Amino acid sequence: MPTPSADETNIPASIPSWTVGDVTVHRIDEVLLPPATGPWLLPDATTDVVSQQDWLRPDFADHEGILHLDSHSFAFEVDGMRVLVDTGIGNGKTRANPAWHDLRTGYLDDLAAAGFSPDSVDLVILTHLHTDHVGWNTLEVNGEWVPTFPNARYVTSRVEREFWAGYDMEEPRQAMFDDSVIPIEKAGLLDRVDVPAGGVEIASGLRLLPTPGHTPGHIAVQLTSHGETALITGDCIHHPVQFAHPSIGSCVDIDPEQSEASRRKLLGSLADTDTLMLGTHFPPPTAGRVITYGDAYRLVAVPAA
Numbered sequence: 001m002p003t004p005s006a007d008e009t010n011i012p013a014s015i016p017s018w019t020v021g022d023v024t025v026h027r028i029d030e031v032l033l034p035p036a037t038g039p040w041l042l043p044d045a046t047t048d049v050v051s052q053q054d055w056l057r058p059d060f061a062d063h064e065g066i067l068h069l070d071s072h073s074f075a076f077e078v079d080g081m082r083v084l085v086d087t088g089i090g091n092g093k094t095r096a097n098p099a100w101h102d103l104r105t106g107y108l109d110d111l112a113a114a115g116f117s118p119d120s121v122d123l124v125i126l127t128h129l130h131t132d133h134v135g136w137n138t139l140e141v142n143g144e145w146v147p148t149f150p151n152a153r154y155v156t157s158r159v160e161r162e163f164w165a166g167y168d169m170e171e172p173r174q175a176m177f178d179d180s181v182i183p184i185e186k187a188g189l190l191d192r193v194d195v196p197a198g199g200v201e202i203a204s205g206l207r208l209l210p211t212p213g214h215t216p217g218h219i220a221v222q223l224t225s226h227g228e229t230a231l232i233t234g235d236c237i238h239h240p241v242q243f244a245h246p247s248i249g250s251c252v253d254i255d256p257e258q259s260e261a262s263r264r265k266l267l268g269s270l271a272d273t274d275t276l277m278l279g280t281h282f283p284p285p286t287a288g289r290v291i292t293y294g295d296a297y298r299l300v301a302v303p304a305a
Contacts, residue, residue: 014110014113015027015028015110015113016029016284016286016305017305018276018287018302019305020076020223020224020228020229020230021205021224021225021226021227021228022225023076023077023078023205023223023225024076024077025074025075025076025230025278026074026075026076026114026116027073027074027278027304028072028073028074028084028107028110028111028114028116029070029107029110030071030072030073030089030103030105030107030136031070031071031099031103032068032069032071032283033069033070033071033099033281034099035066035067036099037067037069038067038068038239039066040251041069041238041251041252042067042238042239042241042242042248042249042250042251043251044247044248044249045239045241045242045245046065047064047065047066048065049065049245049248050066050067050241052244053241053244055293055298055299056240056241059283059284059285059301060239060240060241060282060283060299061241067239067241068283069238069239069281069282069283070281070282070283070284070286071088071132071281072088072280072286073085073086073087073088073107073111073136074086074232074278075111075114075116075121076223078203078204078205078206078223078225079203079204079206081122081123081203081206082121083121083122083123083124083125083203083206084111084121084123084124084149084152085124085125085221085232085280086125086126086127086133086134086234086280087124087133087134087135087137087148088107088132088133088136089103089131089132089135089136090103090134090135090136090137090138090180091107091135091136091139092139093135093176093180094179095131095172095176096172097131100131100132100135107136108136108139108148118148118149118150119149119150119151120151121149121151121152122151122153123152123153123155123202123203124137124149124152124153124154124155125155125156125208125219125221126154126155126160127156127218127219127220127221127234127235128156128160128214128215128218128219128234129156129160129161129164129177129181129215130215130235130252131172131173131176131180133234133235133280134176134180135180137149137154137180137181137183137184138179138180138183138184144183145178145179145180145183146183146187147187147189150187152189153189154184154189154190154191155190155191155202156190156191156192156193156217156219157192157193157195157208157210157217157219158194158195158217159195159212159216159217160215160217160218160219161190161192161217162192162217163215163217164177193208195208195209195210195217195219196210197210199222205223205224205225206221206222206223206224207222207223207224208220208221208222209222209231209266210262211234211236211262211263211266212255212258212259212262213236213254213255213256213257213258213259213261213262213263214234214235214236214250214252214254214262215235215254216254216255218235218236218262219234220232220236221234228274228276229273229274230276230277230278230287231266231270231275231276231278232278232280233266233277233279233280233282235250235280236262236266237263237266237267237279238250238279239279239282240282240288240298240299242263243267243290243293243296243297243298243299244293244296244297244298245296246260246263246264246267246296246297247260249263267290267297270289270290271290271291271292271297272290272291272292273289273290274289275289275290276288276289276302277289277290277299284303284304285301285302285303285304286304287301287302287304288301288302289302
């Protein structure tokens with residue numbers, strides 16, 4: 001049986017949230033990413049390119065043209081299910097990236113404060129299987145990595161999991177799979193879902209959309225309630241600078257051309273609509289609506305309630 005809805009009046013103001021129809025979407029913060037992340041992740045987003053977009057300042061970039069990036073999850077309840085989209089970097093994990101290594105954050109405390117204790121989560125959606133999206137899949141108990149959300153169904157696209165199953169992984173990536181993906185598979189909790197070109201509805205009002213390129217099976221998450229819609233980007237779009245320059249891709253895109261095509265298609269489909277976009281790595285204010293801006297786009301921020 002689903003756990004009863006959290007009493008929204010008891011959720012601390014420090015938990016940012018947005019309303020989509022009768023669904024409340026909470027941002028569960030993990031960590032601000034260091035300034036060096038931007039130049040590494042999006043190398044074509046140079047300080048000159050960023051500085052030309054006045055609307056990015058001060059929230060999405062500083063006055064020197066350095067990007068702001070964030071790691072967080074989104075949690076909400078829909079169709080009687082308590083849902084978490086992506087699980088961040090995780091605590092206490094050995095990582096090659098110093099910004100991700102052996103973190104000690106209050107992520108689970110914030111998740112619980114939003115009304116989502118780990119054992120109450122019913123569904124965990126993984127937009128893709130990268131290190132900074134699967135970390136809280138597991139936590140260490142008595143020297144072993146065990147599922148953080150033991151009563152949840154973890155979902156990713158079939159294409160995504162099968163791609164990595166056949167990939168010749170370098171040691172750090174294999175270590176990540178060993179501590180954050182394999183344990184949930186061994187527990188029988190990971191479901192591989194076929195996501196056709198038109199997307200697939202996995203619950204009433206909850207749809208997975210294919211946005212390949214960053215990884216072959218990358219998905220975005222669409223939420224609809226009472227005529228209102230929100231879209232969680234995953235890493236199809238890392239930062240709002242890509243609205244102005246959709247050709248800017250990530251240094252870790254598996255297929256850069258396909259990633260750009262997915263980004264352009266997504267932005268084009270949302271431009272000048274009422275759909276609320278929630279960026280998986282966008283810093284506060286995190287959410288907004290896509291509008292046409294010159295020959296590309298920009299984000300009009302919608303601050304959290």
